[in-house]
Amino acid sequence: MIIKRLLAKLIPHTKSAHDTKATLDKDELGIKGEKLAAEHLIAKGFKIIGERVHVGIDELDLIAIDFRNPMVEQLVFVEVKTRSSDLFGGGKAAVDKRKRNALARAAKGYMKANLTKPHAIRFDIIEVTKSSQSSDSFEITHHENAISLPPELITSALHNNKGH
Secondary structure (H helix, E strand, O other): OHHHHHHHHHOOOOOOHHHHHHOOOHHHHHHHHHHHHHHHHHHOOEEEEEEEEEEOOEEEEEEEEEOOOOOOOEEEEEEEEEEOOOOOOOHHHHOOHHHHHHHHHHHHHHHHHOOOOOOEEEEEEEEEEEOOOOOOOEEEEEEEEEEOOOHHHHHHHHHOOOOO
C-alpha cells in the first residue's frame, strides 16, 4: 500500500469518469458514513439531536438520545469512523487518547453551552466499513459505551447545572 501511494505521487494519474464514480473521496465517504450511522441509530430507537456539531476546535459527529430504556434517557455522543476497507484495522482503534480527550472536551462544552443536564451520558463509536462484496453497501458496527468517561466530565455534566 505504501508503494502504491508513493507511485501515485510520482506518476500523475488523471481520473476517468469511471474512477470518480467508483470511489468516494475521504470527505464524501465520511459524510456518507455519518448519514448511515444516523439512520442506524434511528432504526434502533435513538433520536438524533445534532450532526457535525462544532464546539470550539472540536467536532462531535452525532449527538443522540437513547430512548430504549424508558427509565433513563441517555445523552449519547457518537464518534463515527468510516473506512473504505478494514485492511488496516477497524475505526474503533483510531480513537486514540488525543481523540478521546477532544471528544470529552467537546461534550463538556456542548453540555455547558446548552445547559444540558442529562440523566446519563455515554460515548459510542460506530464503524462504517465499505463491504468487500459490493461497492454500494456498507457494514455497520455499533460499539455502545466504547469510551470511558473521564471523571471530570461526569462531575461537570451531571452536577454543575443544578440551578437549571
